Amino acid sequence: MAIEVMPEWLASLDEEDVSFIKKFVLASGSLKEVAGIYGVTYPTVRLRLDRLIQKIRLGEQADEEPYIALIKRLAVKDKLDFDTAKLLINEYKKLREGNK
Known part of the structure; x- marks a missing residue:
């Protein structure tokens, strides 16, 4: 049986970030659809995604x-x-x- 190891960048994310990633993937990467799910504007979702990208990049170093x-x-x-x-x-x- 293989032991699963969670990548460090993923382990550094909070529950809200992981939930956002899940919704983003299930929406096939459509920021417009994710905005509808959250009931916010497209720019708000884009900003959230940009901040998440920055978190991941910092976590990878x-x-x-x-x-x-x-x-x-x-x-x-x-x-x-x-x-x-x-x-x-x-x-x-x-x-x-x-x-x-």
Whole structure:
């Protein structure tokens, strides 16, 4: 029997995000249909999808440094916006590379 391992990016998503992904897939990727399901506008659903994409991208980056992990957790928990998180991580990496 195979042991199933949940991808780290999926494990980092909350229940609401997973529900959104399920509805999106069942709607064959139609943002218009998902907007109807949620009773919101297309731009609202597009924004939600864009934020989810950012969460997944951040979750896929495999940096184990405590500072970077903290920045990612803050972004995933909406305590810090994703653009700021990316900026902080990139600047930290530049600084770290400059000190080597």
